[in-house]
Amino acid sequence: MNVEKTLTFPVKIGEDVVRLRQVVRAEAIAIGLSLVDQTKVITAASEIARNTIDYGKGGDVTIEVVNTSGRRGVKVVFADNGPGIVDMEKALTDGYTTGGGLGLGLSGAKRLVNEFDVKSTVGHGTVVTLIRWKA
Amino acid sequence: MAAQHGVLTKILAKSQGDLLDAWVKEQKGVLKVSSQGEAAEHSRKFIDGLRAAAEADQLGDINGGAWAQARQALTDISSDQALKGATPGETAMFVFSLKGPLFAALAKEAGKDTDAFAREVWASTVMLDKLGLYTMEVFQKSREEVIRRQQEELLELSTPVVQLWSGILALPLIGTLDSGRTQVVMESLLQEIVKREAEIAIIDITGVPTVDTMVAQHLLKTVSAARLMGADCIISGIRPQIAQTMVHLGVELNVVSKANMADAFALALRSTNRKVVDRTAKDKEAAAIKAAAASAAAGED
Ligand SMILES: Nc1ncnc2c1ncn2[C@@H]1O[C@H](COP(=O)(O)OP(=O)(O)OP(=O)(O)O)[C@@H](O)[C@H]1O
Ligand SMILES: [Mg+2]
Numbered sequence: 436m437n438v439e440k441t442l443t444f445p446v447k448i449g450e451d452v453v454r455l456r457q458v459v460r461a462e463a464i465a466i467g468l469s470l471v472d473q474t475k476v477i478t479a480a481s482e483i484a485r486n487t488i489d490y491g492k493g494g495d496v497t498i499e500v501v502n503t504s505g506r507r508g509v510k511v512v513f514a515d516n517g518p519g520i521v522d523m524e525k526a527l528t529d530g531y532t533t534g535g536g537l538g539l540g541l542s543g544a545k546r547l548v549n550e551f552d553v554k555s556t557v558g559h560g561t562v563v564t565l566i567r568w569k570a
Numbered sequence: 571m572a573a574q575h576g577v578l579t580k581i582l583a584k585s586q587g588d589l590l591d592a593w594v595k596e597q598k599g600v601l602k603v604s605s606q607g608e609a610a611e612h613s614r615k616f617i618d619g620l621r622a623a624a625e626a627d628q629l630g631d632i633n634g635g636a637w638a639q640a641r642q643a644l645t646d647i648s649s650d651q652a653l654k655g656a657t658p659g660e661t662a663m664f665v666f667s668l669k670g671p672l673f674a675a676l677a678k679e680a681g682k683d684t685d686a687f688a689r690e691v692w693a694s695t696v697m698l699d700k701l702g703l704y705t706m707e708v709f710q711k712s713r714e715e716v717i718r719r720q721q722e723e724l725l726e727l728s729t730p731v732v733q734l735w736s737g738i739l740a741l742p743l744i745g746t747l748d749s750g751r752t753q754v755v756m757e758s759l760l761q762e763i764v765k766r767e768a769e770i771a772i773i774d775i776t777g778v779p780t781v782d783t784m785v786a787q788h789l790l791k792t793v794s795a796a797r798l799m800g801a802d803c804i805i806s807g808i809r810p811q812i813a814q815t816m817v818h819l820g821v822e823l824n825v826v827s828k829a830n831m832a833d834a835f836a837l838a839l840r841s842t843n844r845k846v847v848d849r850t851a852k853d854k855e856a857a858a859i860k861a862a863a864a865s866a867a868a869g870e871d
Contacts, residue, residue, distance in 0.1 A: 449748045456780055474780070474811040478819060481782040529820055537783045543819035 439507075440500040446513070447493035452484045458498050459509060466500060466507045466569055476567035479544035480511045483563045486540055490533075491515025491561055501566070508549070508568040519557040527553070574693045575629040577686055581675050582621040590617045592671035600663040601656075608650055609664065616643035630693070632700050641704070648705045652712035661709045665702040669695070729755045731762040737769045738838045739801075740831065744777030752788040756795060763799045770838040771796050774831050776807030786821040793825050802826070802841075806834035 440462075446455060459480045463473040480496075487494045494515030501510045520526045527545065532538035541563075545551040550566040581589060594610050601609050619640025623629050626636035644665070651661040673691055680687035729751070734740050741759050745751075759771060773792065778785065793803040805827040808816070816823075828834040839846060 453746050453748075471811045471814050474815045475818065478780055478782050478815050481780055481784075482819075485782070485784055537787055537821060539783045539820045543783065543821070546818045546820070547815065 436501050436503045438499050438501055441497060443495055443497045445493065446484045446487050446496050448488070452481060452488070455484050455496055455498070456481055459511060462498060462500055462509050463567070466509060468509070468567065468569055472567055472570065475547040476509055476565070479547040479565055482540040482544040483511070483513050483565065487513045487515045491517030494560070506568055508566050510564065510566045513563045514560065516560040519559055519561055520553070520555040521557055523553065523555060574689065575624065577676055577679050577690045578629065578694060579624040581679050582617070582624045585675070586617055586621055589671055589675055590614055592674070593617070593668050596667045596670055597664065600667050601660065609647060612643045612647040616640050619643055629697060632697065632704065644701060644705050645708050648708035649712040652709050652716065658706055658709055662702045662706055665698055665705050669698055729758055731758050733766055734772070734835055735839065735844070737767065737842055738772070738835070739763065739766060739768045739770070740772040740774060742774040742777065742831075747778060747785045747788055749788070752792070756792045759792065760795055760799055763796060763801045768801045769842055770804065771801045772804045772806055772831060772834045772838060774807040774834070775805060776809070776830070781812050781816055783819065783821060786816070786823065789823060793823070804828060804834045804837060806831045
């Protein structure tokens with residue numbers, strides 16, 4: 436997988452989520468994602484960013500334009516040094532929340548993208564990676 | 571301390587007015603034209619304050635009590651500049667423009683005592699640099715204040731609740747729905763529902779770019795609160811891409827929704843037992859009935 440472009444910035448407050456959505460939108464448009472796919476990847480990124488702030492005590496996000504065998508995509512990686520996810524299976528279950536949310540962020544984001552990966556170490560932090568490929 | 575600023579203290583005691591005049595002249599090229607009148611006034615206050623600090627022998631400590639008046643003058647000019655849209659550089663130059671006239675006065679007063687001159691120039695430079703930074707901090711704070719106020723105004727501005735018909739309200743949402751805004755939106759909607767005794771509230775999200783779980787949850791809260799106040803909600807303007815995304819995300823709003831505000835309004839009218847009719851069609855119908863009646867009457871003759 437080749438990285439064509441990369442941009443990193445912190446996600447700590449609500450405004451950072453707005454900025455992230457704008458950056459992801461710009462890249463999604465640039466690689467020619469359809470309107471529906473743009474909306475999907477933006478919404479997924481918005482969900483994970485919110486988790487990074489709410490549960491991960493803030494972290495960093497990296498947005499990349501990637502390609503592999505001619506196919507291009509938008510990749511977004513979130514990393515925090517928060518408490519980590521204790522029960523990954525539960526966290527990925529629809530409706531599971533420890534913060535009074537709808538409990539649909541992680542599981543929903545997973546359905547909105549083509550590739551989704553969560554790595555978490557309790558006491559150390561969480562890294563979430565998502566990619567939406569151009570169809 | 572006295573030794574450090576001895577010459578400056580003397581200048582301020584002797585020829586405060588001359589220094590002020592030279593400084594105000596110097597500012598002409600630096601400050602925004604619109605604020606020059608006020609700047610002269612602030613400058614006078616600042617030099618007065620400087621003299622007060624000198625008399626208290628506190629020129630070295632700009633955070634000290636004797637500096638209160640001088641600091642106030644700087645605060646006033648900085649916030650004034652910030653409001654007038656000046657750049658931070660222009661604002662700091664207000665203080666730095668004192669260097670020229672001040673050093674000239676020091677040179678004159680120190681005369682042949684070059685040691686004293688060097689010492690005083692250095693001490694004054696340190697002092698003015700600190701004051702320049704102080705000005706920048708105040709300027710920055712004033713700018714932040716301006717931005718914060720604008721954000722608040724925008725918050726209220728962008729959440730108008732409009733009455734479409736008696737008993738029917740519409741809330742067109744535009745932009746990002748964060749927690750702060752949702753609170754404002756929800757409150758103004760609930761207030762209007764009570765005030766107008768509304769039965770139906772149409773929440774239009776055509777202008778909301780992203781509906782994630784947080785936005786969905788905020789919408790759901792608003793809908794249930796409205797319900798408790800006796801009004802049913804209709805959500806309109808869910809664009810196709812948003813609808814698809816919401817389905818994948820798994821959020822269900824469990825609320826009546828319509829593609830656009832017009833359809834939502836039509837539904838609202840129907841469910842409050844009202845109907846919009848096409849006048850031309852109705853007039854034609856009435857005319858036909860009249861004509862039929864007339865020809866029937868003619869036939870009877
Ligand atoms: N970065 C993270 N660090 C620690 N815990 C996390 C992190 N992200 C998610 N979790 C845990 O996983 C749970 C499920 O997350 P998910 O995003 O699915 O739901 P939610 O954030 O609680 O609610 P919603 O996203 O629907 O508003 C969270 O409640 C939290 O306990
Ligand atoms: Mg979440």
